[in-house]
Each structure stands twice: as structure tokens, then as C-alpha cells.
């Protein structure tokens with residue numbers, strides 16, 4: 001059997017990793033400024049992570065959600081503290097799409113309504129409602145198409161207000177990324193997030209903060225939406241929460257009450273996944289990675305803005321988009337094959353993304369800056 005061919009691949013076979021470096025099967029060392037799609041939050045093979053996951057596996061890797069899994073409570077406490085939302089409730093699943101699917105479904109259970117407002121340029125995953133709320137018709141199959149999702153331009157307060165008025169009493173939730181990732185690193189403005197909060201309160205709708213890519217401390221704050229100073233009702237997470245171990249989660253406001261059977265999963269919140277996520281939370285806290293993400297992000301953004309032939313540098317913390325005047329693919333190829341540095345693409349072909357581990361040092365940042373300066377100077 002061969003693989004179902006859905007990914008265009010670089011001809012590189014990664015076999016080992018440590019911190020912000022990975023090695024291929026020929027021994028070539030690469031700087032990882034992409035973290036495998038924003039997944040590597042505390043660095044590859046962090047010793048505390050390896051120890052926690054290994055020890056857990058020796059005891060028990062999995063049992064179902066029909067018994068107490070003490071690690072879930074420990075994780076909930078740690079994430080509550082890190083995010084400053086100890087009064088919220090945690091539901092665990094396995095991926096970002098699943099987290100958003102659960103968030104949208106929970107909102108609809110909560111207020112009994114059907115319609116969702118999403119943003120132009122959004123990406124929320126590839127499952128049924130998550131993909132319907134994703135602004136990319138190429139990945140929406142006919143079976144996923146629905147009239148229940150309304151798209152408005154990001155940061156357009158008037159369009160948002162009009163969508164609520166045109167669908168009076170029908171809006172169940174508003175979902176948006178604090179910083180659009182696939183959409184090319186576009187940040188929701190403070191006043192737009194305030195508007196969402198007030199319209200959701202006014203119309204009994206649920207504000208869902210998709211923090212799958214921009215969350216888990218990446219922006220220099222646990223949830224990037226919270227830079228605005230208003231809280232969402234549900235935060236969805238995945239990627240960095242498990243540092244490579246598949247996990248998704250939603251953090252739910254105390255105003256939404258649970259009911260048996262409302263949500264569920266076989267694998268979500270298993271012993272092994274929780275051990276991985278607890279290790280990540282420990283390292284974020286003990287190594288002050290929220291502060292490091294902010295500090296290194298500020299440094300990188302300031303230095304990138306000094307480089308030639310860049311149209312715009314956008315982002316916050318270690319979620320950075322660099323827009324060129326031309327297609328960024330040739331530059332990315334040179335970075336990988338000549339400079340041995342991984343960076344990421346985006347939905348906008350002129351934009352490439354930096355989503356490194358949150359514990360990168362200035363030496364890592366400078367290595368990237370030196371290579372970029374060389375490649376961008378013509």
C-alpha cells in the first residue's frame with residue numbers, strides 16, 4: 001500500500017531532534033523556526049517532557065473516560081493558572097479541528113441557535129463545521145456546505161453588527177483566531193474583539209477564541225485574544241499544548257454548564273496525552289516561556305523590519321509573518337536547502353511564517369536573521 005498523496009513534500013527525512021534543531025538521515029542539521037506548524041512549544045525532546053512521557057508509559061498509557069484520570073485534574077489546574085482562567089472548565093480531545101467542532105457544538109447546545117459568524121481569511125480545521133467556518137472553498141466538500149456560516153471581514157465592526165442584525169436571534173457563536181495563521185498573520189484588533197464581546201452579550205451568543213495556533217503562550221500571553229482585555233466564552237487549543245503529542249482542548253466559561261453525554265471522546269485526555277501536556281505546562285511556567293516568547297518576538301520583529309526587500313513584518317510574540325513583494329516559495333526553498341532553516345508558508349503565497357519553539361534564544365534568532373539578510377540583499 002502507498003500513502004494517499006495529499007502533501008507536497010520536501011525531500012528531507014528528519015530522524016532526530018533536540019531543542020530548536022532537527023537532523024536528517026544524512027546528518028545535516030537544520031534550525032527549526034517553524035516548529036512543525038506551531039506544534040513544538042517547549043523545544044524538541046525537552047528532557048522534562050521525555051521523562052514525563054516515558055514514565056507515564058511505563059505505568060499506564062491509556063484508559064477510557066469512564067474512570068478517574070487524575071492527570072486531567074492536574075492539567076486543568078495548571079492550564080487554569082497559566083491562562084489566568086482558573087474558574088474555566090476543561091474538555092480534552094485530540095486535535096484543533098476537533099476542539100473547534102466541540103466549541104461550536106457546545107455553543108449551539110448552550111443557546112439553542114444554529115448560525116455561526118466566522119472571519120474572511122479564517123482557518124479552523126478540516127472536519128464538518130470547522131471546515132464550513134474556514135474561508136477556503138477548496139477544502140469544503142459538498143457535504144460540508146451549509147448556510148449556517150456567515151463570513152465577515154476581519155476587524156470590520158460594521159459588517160459584524162450588520163450580520164447580527166440580519167440574522168436577529170439566530171447567531172449562536174462568533175469564532176475567530178486572535179492572530180490568523182494560515183490567513184497570513186493578521187491580528188484581530190482590540191476594538192473588534194471588544195465589539196464581539198459586547199454583541200455576543202447583547203444577542204446571547206458565544207464568543208469562541210480559536211487559540212489552536214496563536215494560543216498556548218505563543219503571542220507572549222497565554223491566549224492572544226486576551227491582549228484585548230476581554231475574555232472569550234470558549235478558547236480552543238491544540239498544537240503547542242502537547243509539543244507534538246496529539247491533543248486538543250477547549251477551556252469553557254463557568255457560565256456554560258456541562259451535562260452528561262453533551263460532549264465525549266474515546267482518546268481525549270488519556271493518561272499519556274495528559275502527561276505530555278502537563279510537562280509542557282510545567283516547562284512554560286518554570287522556564288518563563290511566556291516572557292521569552294514576548295522578548296524574542298519583539299527582538300525578531302524589530303530586526304526583521306530592518307532587512308531589505310520586505311513589504312511588511314506582522315505578528316506578535318513568536319507568531320510572525322513576513323510578507324515579500326513576490327512569491328516567498330523560492331526564498332523558503334533556499335532557506336531550507338542552502339541555509340538549513342525551516343520556516344512555514346501561508347495561504348498568501350507572498351507571506352512566510354515563523355512559529356518557532358517558545359524557548360528560542362537570541363543565537364537562534366540571529367542565525368535566521370543572518371541567512372535572511374544574505375538572501376534578501378540583491
Ligand SMILES: Cc1ncc(COP(=O)(O)O)c(C=O)c1O
Pocket residue numbers: 037095096097098100123124125126177181182210211212213214238239
Ligand atoms: C487556527 C487553527 N485552527 C484549527 C486548526 C486545525 O487544527 P488540526 O490540524 O489539529 O485539526 C489549525 C491548524 O492549522 C489552525 O491553525
